[in-house]
Amino acid sequence: EDKVVQSPLSLVVHEGDTVTLNCSYEVTNFRSLLWYKQEKKAPTFLFMLTSSGIEKKSGRLSSILDKKELFSILNITATQTGDSAIYLCASDTYGGSQGNLIFGKGTKLSVKP
Amino acid sequence: NAGVTQTPKFRVLKTGQSMTLLCAQDMNHEYMYWYRQDPGMGLRLIHYSVGEGTTAKGEVPDGYNVSRLKKQNFLLGLESAAPSQTSVYFCASSPIRDPTGGETQYFGPGTRLLVL
Numbered sequence: 001e002d003k004v005v006q007s008p009l010s011l012v013v014h015e016g017d018t019v020t021l022n023c024s025y026e027v028t029n030f031r032s033l034l035w036y037k038q039e040k041k042a043p044t045f046l047f048m049l050t051s052s053g054i055e056k057k058s059g060r061l062s063s064i065l066d067k068k069e070l071f072s073i074l075n076i077t078a079t080q081t082g083d084s085a086i087y088l089c090a091s092d093t094y095g096g097s098q099g100n101l102i103f104g105k106g107t108k109l110s111v112k113p
Numbered sequence: 114n115a116g117v118t119q120t121p122k123f124r125v126l127k128t129g130q131s132m133t134l135l136c137a138q139d140m141n142h143e144y145m146y147w148y149r150q151d152p153g154m155g156l157r158l159i160h161y162s163v164g165e166g167t168t169a170k171g172e173v174p175d176g177y178n179v180s181r182l183k184k185q186n187f188l189l190g191l192e193s194a195a196p197s198q199t200s201v202y203f204c205a206s207s208p209i210r211d212p213t214g215g216e217t218q219y220f221g222p223g224t225r226l227l228v229l
Contacts, residue, residue, distance in 0.1 A: 036156065038218065043156055088218075101150060101203065103220045 002027040004091050006104035014112050017079050021107045023089030024071040033065050033072045036088040038106065043088055046074070079111045114139050117221035119204050125227045126194045134189040134224050136204030144207040145187035146171075146218065147179060149200040156203065162187055194228045201225050 007022045025033065032050040036043035047056045049065035049072055056063050060079075065072045076083055086106040093102070117138045126132055136145065146161040148171075158171030162181040176198060178190045187206075191198060202225075205218040 043218070045156065101156075101201070101220070101223060 002091070002093070002102050004089055004102050004104040006087075006089050006107050008107060009105065010108040010110070012110045012112065013079055015080055017111075018075065018077045019079060019109065021074040021076075021087050021089075021109070022071065023073070023104055025089075025091045025102075026070060027091045027093050027102060029094040030067070030091060031094050032092045034090045034092060034101070035063055035072070035074050036090065038086040038088055039084075046087075048092075076109075079109075081111050081113055084109060084111045116140065117204055117206055117219050119202075119221040119224050121224060122222070123225045123227075125229065126191075127229055128195060130194050131190070131192050132194065132226075133191075134202055134204075134226075136187045136189070136206075136221055137185055138187075138206040138219070139185060140206060140208070140219065141184070142206035142208050142219070143184075144218075145181065146205045146207075147177070147187065147189045148203045148205065149173065149198075150203060150223075151200050159189065159202075191226075194226075196228045199226060199228045 004025045013019055032048050034048050035046040037046055047063045052065055052067040060077045063074045086108045088106045089104040090101045120135045143164050147159040148156040150156050157173045159173055159177050160168055160171050160179040162168045165181055165184040168179045180188045201223050203223050204221040207218045
C-alpha cells in the first residue's frame with residue numbers, strides 16, 4: 001500500500017530557530033514530491049521535487065529529495081511566527097484511474113516569539 | 114472509519130455535459146473543501162464549506178457549483194463541462210479550526226476527470 005509518512009507530527013520552536021521537517025514515502029510509480037504550507041483554508045504550494053540531490057530554495061525555506069532513500073526534508077532557517085502552519089508533504093505518482101496525490105498527515109509547526 | 118471518500122474515481126465527459134462529484138466523510142468534520150490539481154500547479158481551492166448548508170468560493174470557482182445539504186457530504190457540480198476542467202479533483206475535510214489557528218485537512222483519494 002502506498003504511503004507517505006511525515007515526522008514529527010508537531011513541533012514547537014522559538015523565533016530564530018532552524019527546523020527540519022521530514023517526509024518519507026513508499027509509493028509505486030513515483031513521479032514527484034510536493035510540499036505545501038497550510039495556514040487557514042487551503043494549502044499553498046511550496047516546492048515540487050523530481051530529481052535527487054537538487055536543492056530547491058525560496059527565501060528561508062529549502063527542500064531536497066533523496067530518491068534512493070525515499071525521503072525529503074524541508075528546512076526553515078531563522079524561523080518567524082509567520083511560519084507557524086501545518087506543512088504537508090505529498091507524493092505524486094504516474095498512472096492510476098484516480099487521483100495521484102498521496103498526502104502525509106502533516107507536521108504542525110508552532111513558532112513562538 | 115472510511116475517512117474521506119470520493120466517487121467516481123474516474124470519468125470521461127464530452128464538452129457541454131454535466132456531472133456531479135460526490136465527497137463523503139465519516140469523521141463528523143465541520144469543514145469541507147474541493148480542490149483541483151493540475152500538473153505543475155499544485156492544489157487550487159475551488160469551493161469550500163464551513164458547515165452544513167453553507168458554501169463559499171475559493172480561488173478558482175468559475176464553472177463549478179457546490180452544495181452541502183448534509184454535514185457528511187459535499188457535492189461538486191459541473192453544469193457544462195469544458196476541456197479546461199480536465200483535472201484531478203480532491204476533496205478534503207477538517208474539524209473546527211483549533212484555537213491556535215491550525216487545522217489538519219484530511220484528503221480523499223481524488224477523482225480524475227477528462228473532458229473531451
